[in-house]
Amino acid sequence: MFGVSACIAALGVVVPVLFVPPGADPGHDNHPAAQALRAHPQVADATVRRPAQGPPVAYAVLHDSLGPSGQELMGLLRRSLAPEAVPATVTLLDALPRTAAGPPDHARLPGPSTPSTPTGPRAEAVMESFTALLGLPSSPDDDFFALGGHSLKAVQLAERLRAELGLPLTGLDVLQARTPRALTALLDERAARQSAAKAASKSAPRSRDIRPGTVLVTGATGGVGAFVVRELAAQGRPVLALARPESAHLIATEGVDVIEGDLSDLAGLRNAVAQADAVVHAACTFTRHDVDLAAMETMVDAWRRGPFVFVSSVDAYGHPDTDRVAEESPPHAPVSPYGRAKLDCEALLLRAAGTEGRGGASAVRSPIVWGAHDRLREQLRWGAIGTLYQAAREGRPIELPRPGTGGHPWYGVAWVHAAALARAVAECLDRPVHGVANAAGGHVSWHDLAHDLTELHGTRSDFSETGTTPRDLDHRWHYDSTRLARPLRARQGEDRRTVLAEMIAGMTPGTD
Incomplete structure (x- = not known):
């Protein structure tokens, strides 16, 4: 279903197509990078030069000297454009040289025709x-x-x-x-x-004394883990966040202590669990299932007190033969390798719960997670629904399965806001479900999602329905989420359109 390993596997062959808005002024520089730079509120003008050899080079003029650097603008372009549209550099100028007719005079632009190695x-x-x-x-x-x-x-x-x-x-x-x-x-x-x-x-060094009630959070630099850390810190719970040494600086903040390590460092995992009074396991390699299983086995073995919450996935259900999936329904073949690893990790945890001083356990199965975080934005662009997202962004025709195809009345996707998922995880620390709980915040049909994406991007994709079901759109399940219904209830700003708008805005220069 939506395992990242399965989703990423198709991405190596995805080549985005550049979209140029119809009716664009031919006398203006319509290269996507130039358009994106001019859309930045602190950029007064921009152009892109296309040398005979090598990648394009961008030039920008700021409204004032307090604006972003060329490197910052490059970072924004990398997050908002198709890879082949990203220039090699962005050079800041006081003004663009222009021809007598008005357009930028590329022959008078400074710098070499191709960027240096x-x-x-x-x-x-x-x-x-x-x-x-x-x-x-x-x-x-x-x-x-x-x-x-x-x-x-x-x-x-x-x-x-x-x-x-x-x-x-x-x-x-x-x-x-x-x-x-x-x-x-x-x-x-x-x-x-x-x-x-x-x-x-x-x-400003901070103490690393472990405080009573400390919750260990793995995956704290990821999209889900970051929201979990934020929720726990807001509740006043002491947090011990596991992070790789190169990423530790991303999460060190007031109320959050960092312990260095990752899923392949089993000794470090054992030490981290031993220091905590509760565990939230939100980390996953996505592709190295043997590492995920060994990590869970080590953590469960070291776990001796308090509750343990595992952020799992609806992939563990496989392909149910019904259109509505109740919590704790048995898996139905085929189950992806990613989903099988989740099932195995859940089994390790739930068998150990309540023994040798251990507290209650919760396996929280989530669908696609949306939220204003760079890792979640990357999943939206390139993950499970990346093909649909890219088609909507580029204004390409979109073919959707017709309701009723294959005897299924609905085709679409379950999703959850990362903040709601974090609240559900925190709830499980106080009231473990002692089993499996679903964490679907909502469901959206492919047609409605495609409409949202094209409208938010300002594109005009043509939609058509077909009696066949493309593999990446062969999803038709609604997931009951009764056990965690209260924390999953949407708060202001957590509706589908708002969170999609926030995610897309964060990929656009000048808005993140």
Whole structure:
């Protein structure tokens, strides 16, 4: 169903198509990067030069000197544009040189016709990793996927660079920053943020004394974990967040202590669980199921007091033969490897609950999670519904299964707001469900979701219905969520349209 391993697997062949709005002024620079820069409230004007060889180069003029840097604008472009539309650089100018007729005079723009080759240890590591994983030399502007890369290799590339450079990086990052140049720039940006955060933490050191009632949260730098940490901190609960060393600076805040480690560090996991009075396990490798299982086994073995909440997935149900799925329904084949790993982890936890001083256990099965967080935005763009999202963003025709196809009255997707999921998880710490609970906040048909996405993007996709069901749209289940109905009840600003608008706005220059 919506396991990330299955969803990412198809992404290596997705090549987004650039969308140019109909009726655009041909006398103006209509390159998507130029349009995106001009949409930024602090940018007065922008243009993009397309050299004969190499990637495009962007130039921007700010309204005043207090605006964003060129590197900050590059980061916004990487998050909002298709990879092939992202320029190599953004150069800030006091004004754009213009021809007598008015358009920008590209011949008078400063700088070389092609950007210089990235240098330094991060650039060298990226180039070496490209070559090692792809088996052939690459240039700074070669596309990882055009050279034969795929989703699994993207994960391997991210893991290799993360270990070598000590910087946060995921396979989803590689899907967006596909070239050595773009990936090096992204790593440079994260290195600068990491350095600044470490400098700030040295000037204001905090105690690492474990406080009574401390809740250990794994996956705290991910989309779900970040909302869980925020909810627990707002309730005044002491939080111990597990994070890799390269990501620890992202979550160090008042009321939250950080312990370094990850799912493959079993000794570190055992130590972290031993220090806590409750556990929320929200981390997952998504693709390395043996690591996920070993981590859960270690955590359960070290667990000796308090409640334990595991953020699982509706993928554990497999493909039910009914259209409405009750909580704790048995799995129905086929079950994806991701869903099978969730089932196995749940079984380890629920068998141990209540023994040897352990408290109650809850397996909270969530569908797609939406919320204003970069990791969740990446899932919206490239994950389970990424194909639909990209088609809506680019204004391409969209084919949807007709209701009644295959005997099923409805086709669509279950979803939950990350804040509501976090409240449900916190509720389970006080009142464990002693079993499985669903955490679906709502359900939306494919037609309504496609309409929302095109309207929020301002595109005009043509919708059509078909009697066949595309594989990535073959979802027709409603999930009952009675056990956690109270915390899942939507609050102001948590309706579907609002959260989608927030997520899409966060991918647009000038709004995040």
